[in-house]
Amino acid sequence: MRLNYWIANTGNPLIRKTDITCTHHNDSYAVTTYKLYGVVVSDEQVFCAKCGETKPRDAFYNQLHTTLPRRPCKACISSDKRQRYAAKDGDKVSHAQVLREKYNLTPAEYERMLTDQQGVCAICRKAETARGRGGAPRRLAVDYDHRSGRVRQLLCQRCNLVTWAVEENPSLLDAVRTYLERHTTPSDPQPHAGGE
Numbered sequence: 001m002r003l004n005y006w007i008a009n010t011g012n013p014l015i016r017k018t019d020i021t022c023t024h025h026n027d028s029y030a031v032t033t034y035k036l037y038g039v040v041v042s043d044e045q046v047f048c049a050k051c052g053e054t055k056p057r058d059a060f061y062n063q064l065h066t067t068l069p070r071r072p073c074k075a076c077i078s079s080d081k082r083q084r085y086a087a088k089d090g091d092k093v094s095h096a097q098v099l100r101e102k103y104n105l106t107p108a109e110y111e112r113m114l115t116d117q118q119g120v121c122a123i124c125r126k127a128e129t130a131r132g133r134g135g136a137p138r139r140l141a142v143d144y145d146h147r148s149g150r151v152r153q154l155l156c157q158r159c160n161l162v163t164w165a166v167e168e169n170p171s172l173l174d175a176v177r178t179y180l181e182r183h184t185t186p187s188d189p190q191p192h193a194g195g196e
Helices: 074-086 090-103 107-116 157-168 171-183
Strands: 005-009 012-025 029-036 039-048 053-056 141-144 151-155
Touching: 074 090, 090 107, 090 141, 107 151, 141 157, 151 157, 157 171
Parallel strands: none
Antiparallel strands: 005 012, 012 029, 029 039, 039 053, 141 151
């Protein structure tokens, strides 16, 4: 198909776009190539069945291991995630997804680890004190070896951050201990030997 038509372009009043050829088209995906000033340009339009709109290709994620568009569009995926999270127990769905994708754990395995630790951090043996968006205490973080990916135990946010920092730089632990000893003042005055 060859068409000639006029398009508006900033900087120039009107530029003629010629040699339009449709290289691929079906009900949900169309790639149109054309020459503009002798340069081949591509206009990809993809139909999202969820919202019923045809959108530019960059409004869609790529399918895994390909450059084909993943449907639905980014806006619909984002909207679905927000609705799932806002729904009753939506945070549990989101947490389950993180457990599965990042740590290869099921919610049941996480709960078993939490029960084995009596619901407290594996290092400081205290419950989580950090608060989430709604003001409720956050869940204990899954600690894992950053090199091998092997899951270790559940930690509070503070211990998880310290563990990560020390794991990256083991000498940091001694440096922190030295720093604290240097800047610690005794809370109670010590009696002098051979006192009054």
